[in-house]
Amino acid sequence: MSVPHQPAARELPRYCLGPNARVAISVAVLLHLLAVLGEPLRMFTQGRQPAAPDAGVVRRTLGPYIDFAYLHHGYFFFAPNPGPSHLMDIRLIDADGSERHLRLPNHRAQWPRLLYHRHFMLSEFLFQLYAPPISPQAVTEGAQVPDDWRRDRALFEHVRSSMEKHLAVRYGAERAEIQLMEHRLPSAVEVFEEHVKLDDEKLYILLPDEVPLAGPTMPAPAGSAVGPSSAVNRTPPVSQPTTPTPMLPHQTSEEVKP
Amino acid sequence: MSSQPHTDSSWLSETLAAWNRFWFTPSAPHTLAVIRIFCGAMLVYVHAIWLSQANDFFGPDAWIDATTARELHEFDYIASYLMFVSNPWLISLHQLLAMSVCLLMAVGWMTRWVTPLAWFLTLMVCHRQTGALFGLDQVVMMLSMYLMLCPCGAVYSLDAWLAQRRPDQRKHDQHDMRGSPADKSPSTDVGQLDSVAITISSRLLQLHLCIIYMFGGLSKMRGDLWWEGSAMWWSIVNYEYQSLNITWLGLSPLIIATITHVTLFWETFYPALIWSRLTRPLTLAMAVLVHGGIAVALGMPTFGLMMIVANMVFISPSTMQSWLQRINIGR
Structure with missing residues (x-):
């Protein structure tokens, strides 16, 4: 006579932990998973406004754990859209006034790939902090935006200054100046019909950095060229904010190896 | 819509049983052991790359110098003793120590000790290297964090090899959260080394x-x-x-x-x-x-x-x- 199979849920599995231990561990794993879930949720719900109230509560409550355990990530890989890369266009000024130029990251100078990628991320990090110039009128109007801009700009300049100091020492120059550069992505039409190479100089755009004397400088989106109907032929949106500035003739991508 | 106490009670007990099965059914360490080997080896490589240009990334004139790193994290909870150290010799020693610990994690020697240490040393580097990090760092930190919670060195490790050579020591070497009685035989088959800690680590990593x-x-x-x-x-x-x-x-x-x-x-x-x-x-x-x-x-x-x-x-x-x-x- 066969014994009817008992549903799995009614079987008594052999647990080596007592109920109190199981409750304690359950609470711990739930809090941990809340921390893992809470951070991308906070980033996701954070636009121009602070994060959604529920995400904010998680952040305020579990912030120390999230930060210290290195869980403060949004996991937004190639999202919301794959965008252009950002590089550092570097001017090295020697004691005798002569200049050298280099562009980082450089996969020929930085090897293996992980070392190259570290430099690439530093360049992208500086771009994340990038606070482009705003008009003098906006600065004097005393609005909230200039206050935010001043704070962001100070942080950007502080980090850039650290990087410039590093570069001056690294390459034995009197001083170094960094200007951010955007590498625009070419459309399929450009690649297949106009035979534009991926590292064509015309795809590199210097981002503005000098505060102008007058006039609004908050940039308009670049990328007005529109190709055929296929999506891959369209010029992609470039990173905001940018004001395309053609490369100056003296600027080259000369490779300076450490 | 009617609500029957019996049904509710049944649902609750089944849910609790499912929760317990999901988290607390002991499981074998073989999968996490393989992940440990890859993770440890990758951590050795990661630290070797940092070491190769230690002065550029940690030195007094680093890309992000120590003062700037501290200021960047003035208002959060990210901290590292490496934000206060920029001596090239000390940094190099730190990275050599980290590489050694991660190598031991990969080969599985004193795994219960070296895995948390590998996680911590790498964490300190991650906290110091704001700006130079990317997805790789997130993944290896995630893996090492969960691996350090469990006996992932119970198989495919020097620990297991040494235990097999000393069967009488085996009972003491095994983790205290085992689900099955300690086995004096040197078998490393699935079922012989089941552990609740392995299940919890696996589930956390999966989620x-x-x-x-x-x-x-x-x-x-x-x-x-x-x-x-x-x-x-x-x-x-x-x-x-x-x-x-x-x-x-x-x-x-x-x-x-x-x-x-x-x-x-x-x-x-x-x-x-x-x-x-x-x-x-x-x-x-x-x-x-x-x-x-x-x-x-x-x-x-x-x-x-x-x-x-x-x-x-x-x-x-x-x-x-x-x-x-x-x-x-x-x-």
């Missing part, structure tokens, strides 16, 4: 992966290029990422759009598809294709490899053991 993919997919869902089907094109023509020129794929917008949309939907629905036995093999195969593609074509072989390794957590210990036995490992 963490699901959260990563879910938000990776949802964030892509916000992008028009992913919906238009052109995101793959804009990814493969990124010169700074590119390590293999596959722009010829752009000759067929159909192929580009198909790859884009398959990636979008696979990533978004990974948290659901990975749990079903029917769809799990396909979901894992997609993970190998996507992350293999990133490794080969988008210039991130380390990140791509470690994401594939992380996905291995969905392979059962018995399957992992049988695969390795086929190539004469762990017999």
Whole structure:
């Protein structure tokens, strides 16, 4: 006579932990998973406004754990859209006034790939902090935006200054100046019909950095060229904010190896 | 809608039973042991790269110098003693120590001690290196964090080899959260070394992966290029990422759009598809294709490899053991 199979849920599995231990561990794993879930949720719900109230509560409550355990990530890989890369266009000024130029990251100078990628991320990090110039009128109007801009700009300049100091020492120059550069992505039409190479100089755009004397400088989106109907032929949106500035003739991508 | 106490009680007890089964049924360490080997080896490489240019990244004139690093984290909870150290010799010693510890983690010697230490030393470096980090660091930190919670050195390790040479010591070496009575025989088969800690670590890693993919997919869902089907094109023509020129794929917008949309939907629905036995093999195969593609074509072989390794957590210990036995490992 066969014994009817008992549903799995009614079987008594052999647990080596007592109920109190199981409750304690359950609470711990739930809090941990809340921390893992809470951070991308906070980033996701954070636009121009602070994060959604529920995400904010998680952040305020579990912030120390999230930060210290290195869980403060949004996991937004190639999202919301794959965008252009950002590089550092570097001017090295020697004691005798002569200049050298280099562009980082450089996969020929930085090897293996992980070392190259570290430099690439530093360049992208500086771009994340990038606070482009705003008009003098906006600065004097005393609005909230200039206050935010001043704070962001100070942080950007502080980090850039650290990087410039590093570069001056690294390459034995009197001083170094960094200007951010955007590498625009070419459309399929450009690649297949106009035979534009991926590292064509015309795809590199210097981002503005000098505060102008007058006039609004908050940039308009670049990328007005529109190709055929296929999506891959369209010029992609470039990173905001940018004001395309053609490369100056003296600027080259000369490779300076450490 | 009627509510019957008996049904509610039954639902509650079944849910609790399911929760207990999910988290507290002991399982074997074979899968996490393999992940430990890959993670430890990758950590050795990561620290070796930091060591190769220690002065550039940690020295007094580092890219982000120590003062700037401290100021960047003035208002958060990220801290590292490396924000106060910039002596090149001390930094080099730190990195050599980290490499040694991670190597021991990979080979599995004193695994219960060296794995938390490897996590901590790497964490300190991550906190110091704001700005130079990327997905690879997130993945290896995630893996080492969960590996340090469990006896992942119970098999495929020096610890296991030494225990087999000293069967009388075996009982004392095994973890105190075992689900089965200590076995005096030197067997390392699935079932002999089951542990609740292994289950908890595996489950946390599985759920963490699901959260990563879910938000990776949802964030892509916000992008028009992913919906238009052109995101793959804009990814493969990124010169700074590119390590293999596959722009010829752009000759067929159909192929580009198909790859884009398959990636979008696979990533978004990974948290659901990975749990079903029917769809799990396909979901894992997609993970190998996507992350293999990133490794080969988008210039991130380390990140791509470690994401594939992380996905291995969905392979059962018995399957992992049988695969390795086929190539004469762990017999």
